[in-house]
Amino acid sequence: MIASSSTQSWIKDRSGNHLARVICLEFQRGSSKRIGFRMRFTNALGSRLFRWCSRENHTSVRKLLEVDGTSERSKLLNKVSVLMGYSNTQCLIEQERACRESATELISVFKEIDFQEISAKFPCIKIGDSSPIELFDDSASMKQKETVLSENLTNFIQVSSGNLEATYEFSDKCYPIGPPLTNVDHLSISEESSLTQQPFSNELAVDSDACQELLADATVPHSSILDKSIRCLPGTTSRQYRQLEDGGFHTVRKLLQHFPRTYADLQNPRGSIEEGQYIMLFGTIISSRGVRIKHALSFLEVVVSCSIIENELSSSVKSCNSGADQKKTVHLHLKKFFSGTRFSSQSFLNCISSKYREGDIVYVSGKIKKALANHHYDLKEYTIDMLEEEEQQCTLLDRKPYPIYPSKAGLKPSLLSISISRALKMLNPDIDPMPHKVLVEFNLPNLFDAYMGIHKPKNLDEADLARRRLIFDDFFYLQLGRLFQMLEAVGTRIEKEELLLKCKNHELNTVGDDEWSPLARKLLEALPYSLTHSQLNAVKEIMWDLRRPVPMNRLLQGDVGCGKTIVAFLACMEVISSGFQAAFMVPTEVLARQHYEHLTSLLEKFDGDECKPNIALLTGSTSTRESRIIRNGLKTGEIAMVIGTHSLIADKTVFLALRISVIDEQQRFGVVQRGRFNSKLYTPSIKLSDDDTISDDNSDSENFMAPHVLAMSATPIPRTLALALYGDMSLTQITDLPPGRQPIETFALEGNDSGLETVFQMMRDELVDGGKVYLVYPIIEESEQLPQLHAAKADFDSIREKFEGYPCGLLHGRMHSDEKDGALSSFRSGETRILLSTQVIEIGVDVPDASMMVVMNAERFGIAQLHQLRGRVGRGERKSRCVYLCSSPSALPRLKVLEKSSDGFYLANADLVLRGPGNLLGRKQSGHLPEFPIARLESDGDILQEAHNAALNVLGTSNDLALYPDAGNIATGQQHKCEVSC
Numbered sequence: 001m002i003a004s005s006s007t008q009s010w011i012k013d014r015s016g017n018h019l020a021r022v023i024c025l026e027f028q029r030g031s032s033k034r035i036g037f038r039m040r041f042t043n044a045l046g047s048r049l050f051r052w053c054s055r056e057n058h059t060s061v062r063k064l065l066e067v068d069g070t071s072e073r074s075k076l077l078n079k080v081s082v083l084m085g086y087s088n089t090q091c092l093i094e095q096e097r098a099c100r101e102s103a104t105e106l107i108s109v110f111k112e113i114d115f116q117e118i119s120a121k122f123p124c125i126k127i128g129d130s131s132p133i134e135l136f137d138d139s140a141s142m143k144q145k146e147t148v149l150s151e152n153l154t155n156f157i158q159v160s161s162g163n164l165e166a167t168y169e170f171s172d173k174c175y176p177i178g179p180p181l182t183n184v185d186h187l188s189i190s191e192e193s194s195l196t197q198q199p200f201s202n203e204l205a206v207d208s209d210a211c212q213e214l215l216a217d218a219t220v221p222h223s224s225i226l227d228k229s230i231r232c233l234p235g236t237t238s239r240q241y242r243q244l245e246d247g248g249f250h251t252v253r254k255l256l257q258h259f260p261r262t263y264a265d266l267q268n269p270r271g272s273i274e275e276g277q278y279i280m281l282f283g284t285i286i287s288s289r290g291v292r293i294k295h296a297l298s299f300l301e302v303v304v305s306c307s308i309i310e311n312e313l314s315s316s317v318k319s320c321n322s323g324a325d326q327k328k329t330v331h332l333h334l335k336k337f338f339s340g341t342r343f344s345s346q347s348f349l350n351c352i353s354s355k356y357r358e359g360d361i362v363y364v365s366g367k368i369k370k371a372l373a374n375h376h377y378d379l380k381e382y383t384i385d386m387l388e389e390e391e392q393q394c395t396l397l398d399r400k401p402y403p404i405y406p407s408k409a410g411l412k413p414s415l416l417s418i419s420i421s422r423a424l425k426m427l428n429p430d431i432d433p434m435p436h437k438v439l440v441e442f443n444l445p446n447l448f449d450a451y452m453g454i455h456k457p458k459n460l461d462e463a464d465l466a467r468r469r470l471i472f473d474d475f476f477y478l479q480l481g482r483l484f485q486m487l488e489a490v491g492t493r494i495e496k497e498e499l500l501l502k503c504k505n506h507e508l509n510t511v512g513d514d515e516w517s518p519l520a521r522k523l524l525e526a527l528p529y530s531l532t533h534s535q536l537n538a539v540k541e542i543m544w545d546l547r548r549p550v551p552m553n554r555l556l557q558g559d560v561g562c563g564k565t566i567v568a569f570l571a572c573m574e575v576i577s578s579g580f581q582a583a584f585m586v587p588t589e590v591l592a593r594q595h596y597e598h599l600t601s602l603l604e605k606f607d608g609d610e611c612k613p614n615i616a617l618l619t620g621s622t623s624t625r626e627s628r629i630i631r632n633g634l635k636t637g638e639i640a641m642v643i644g645t646h647s648l649i650a651d652k653t654v655f656l657a658l659r660i661s662v663i664d665e666q667q668r669f670g671v672v673q674r675g676r677f678n679s680k681l682y683t684p685s686i687k688l689s690d691d692d693t694i695s696d697d698n699s700d701s702e703n704f705m706a707p708h709v710l711a712m713s714a715t716p717i718p719r720t721l722a723l724a725l726y727g728d729m730s731l732t733q734i735t736d737l738p739p740g741r742q743p744i745e746t747f748a749l750e751g752n753d754s755g756l757e758t759v760f761q762m763m764r765d766e767l768v769d770g771g772k773v774y775l776v777y778p779i780i781e782e783s784e785q786l787p788q789l790h791a792a793k794a795d796f797d798s799i800r801e802k803f804e805g806y807p808c809g810l811l812h813g814r815m816h817s818d819e820k821d822g823a824l825s826s827f828r829s830g831e832t833r834i835l836l837s838t839q840v841i842e843i844g845v846d847v848p849d850a851s852m853m854v855v856m857n858a859e860r861f862g863i864a865q866l867h868q869l870r871g872r873v874g875r876g877e878r879k880s881r882c883v884y885l886c887s888s889p890s891a892l893p894r895l896k897v898l899e900k901s902s903d904g905f906y907l908a909n910a911d912l913v914l915r916g917p918g919n920l921l922g923r924k925q926s927g928h929l930p931e932f933p934i935a936r937l938e939s940d941g942d943i944l945q946e947a948h949n950a951a952l953n954v955l956g957t958s959n960d961l962a963l964y965p966d967a968g969n970i971a972t973g974q975q976h977k978c979e980v981s982c
């Protein structure tokens, strides 16, 4: 295959040192000819390239990877080496070796430098992959620093090759200050990269020894113990080291940051064991055997005996001691089947069964299936953790919470747990770089106690406090980094202090309504209502952003029905008034049409046609001919604003001069889609010809500026957490509802016959009174698997019969878009009075006089979703009602929460409380915050606020952090944490 020049430059751009090392490794393994042990090629090169090209959608490289078979893989290595600029693989390997020899030399130079002294003098912050930001910027110390560094490094730089200099970044901007060991590790032992294997394993041993010496050096700051290679863990075999490194655990810190997913209660639960139940129990192995069933089938059976307390009331076994606790022993059978002749040999079976010794204490979890004998159960989909270390068994005896670790990269939780225990033993109590004052002020444990508390808690409170501290760290360094970067951009001390004050006070920068553009003012006048106080503030704030010569990136957040749409429309009018274009993207066609009709009706009220902007609607169901006309209009600038769905991000949609993109309900769009939308909007809009003068007073740079982005969301997120969540987005919140809104009366009822009858009567009353009713269903058609669920289509006829005289409509996702629009507009116009719908109406649908909603099988929806659905009623001045019907009484308590409150924030928290702390440290809960492994979106806003305040205080007392010499260590040592780009 002849690689194109784009493939070549693509690979060159990414090759760096990593790829060269991977090639060496693969080559070494693939050509190993040890007798009886021919090592195979690994997949490291393939997986690395594959990850890159899938991320960047590079098809020609992907094709390059489509090789298999040993000889093919050696060809692949050769090909990639050539693309990287070497003559062949051999040549690459020789150069790499030379490089490593120089690296050993570098280590000896490092040894002579007093890094602690340097880093204490010149602390720096390093966030993610960014270059270190120096915290000391006065020129005198700069000179001093340069002298120190140059004196120490001149020797080395003279002997090192250019290649090496580039690799280790000895440039003016990037000094090897801060904990040097991270860099030394980087050179010799392992990298914080996801390389699956290390090349030159023999040489590694040499480098590793050299590094161990360095690590033991007394000048090393304590916190850098955390950055030691895991190869310093005592009692770990080299196979385990390899496994851990392959799993991404290269340093002690990485290992300690593998947090438990939950804690098991060491008292086995009370109650009875039931079929299908998922249990977690401690017990003792009483037998383990490998059994051959036939020549190619065998199984391993481990029997675990567990003792549980069974309460008389919940027991199926009768006892004469009414109400007393009974201790009962149950036997759990854990079976694993093997097929294949090589798994049926006696030696294999002996080997696997000997791994589970009689008397070993284990922790098992899985699903219960009754066995034939009394008190015997099969455990399906099980996991078994051995409590191998004495310490773990003590935990059991002391009845402390037992941490359960998630597996990672195929590593057994037991290996992780043991390695973590060993890492904890190595920790020093003074590893904490956080200023002591901060810990006292926010009542936080130190880092040592936090790691101990999260991995070996004495009780759940201690685990929770530890978790708090670790979340605080994540947020604190992020805030410190961000604020510090902001301050760096500002010149004098007074300006810096002013900026900090502004951050503390959230001071508003606004443009008064008398200064708005004529179009925005006309739209304001056309409204049948006046804006609420926070709507007005939001518009003023946005207008201020729109006037600045840098692109706005703002999130407009407000509860359902608070009136975000008009705020966004006004922003669009402002840019259209200056001759630019606006794009308004929404997640559904129904919503796009609704916004389009709403805006056109407002524009119709403008006097005189000449100033009315040209608005278009572009969705997936717009006909090809019409789309072509609209796209052409956008390209020529004839159309000033387009409202639509994903079609707006299609490649063929090109704008002449796009200046603002509004993204409604932005959480509905994936990050990738949003990114695509932004980048798409950035490029095509710059194609202006020489005579395309948009506005006399716009400079060229303004015309070529990327568009402003205004994202809208009704998701109730605490302000502070939203700041972390949406990175560098500014936040505007609408906190009040339009006047005249009446609270929605809410009822949660059981959907049995009498419940349904009550609801139907309420509906009848509402219809007689002139209201309109939504009936919301979880599914469209009846399902055999879920017979308890009501279905929209199936109920349609019976509802029509029941409410004769009141026309009914049907709306669901499988309908054609014309039919959907028809159903919604009939309901809006009053032609139909009852609308049977699925949750397609959840987002944004606005029928102000809809006055009642009934949600069938409400237990199928989340609380936030039910709150959004309820927001479809009560959008006008009419008193509205909402009824949640559930199919089982057990769901009622959850729904009753909605009866009590209509505050989105309160409900988000209540949801959390109701779900219980269960998966306390689970990643799932923090789905929105991938950068923060243990922070929870719903509950940890206050920690972020505290971290924000702490960072402000730290920078307030010392703008350049000179008073916090440890800050350099803080920041560099914690660089892995601040992976969010700032």
Ligand SMILES: Nc1ncnc2c1ncn2[C@@H]1O[C@H](COP(=O)(O)OP(=O)(O)OP(=O)(O)O)[C@@H](O)[C@H]1O
Residues within 6 Å of the ligand: 529, 530, 531, 532, 535, 558, 559, 560, 561, 562, 563, 564, 565, 566, 714, 738, 739, 843, 844, 845, 846, 848, 871, 875
């Ligand atoms: N200041 C106001 N006074 C009276 N009515 C208003 C005001 N602002 C908006 N409205 C009306 O309130 C209703 C809801 O507004 P809008 O659709 O913009 O809400 P939203 O914040 O987008 O809600 P959702 O998140 O549910 O989509 C609309 O009918 C709108 O015309």
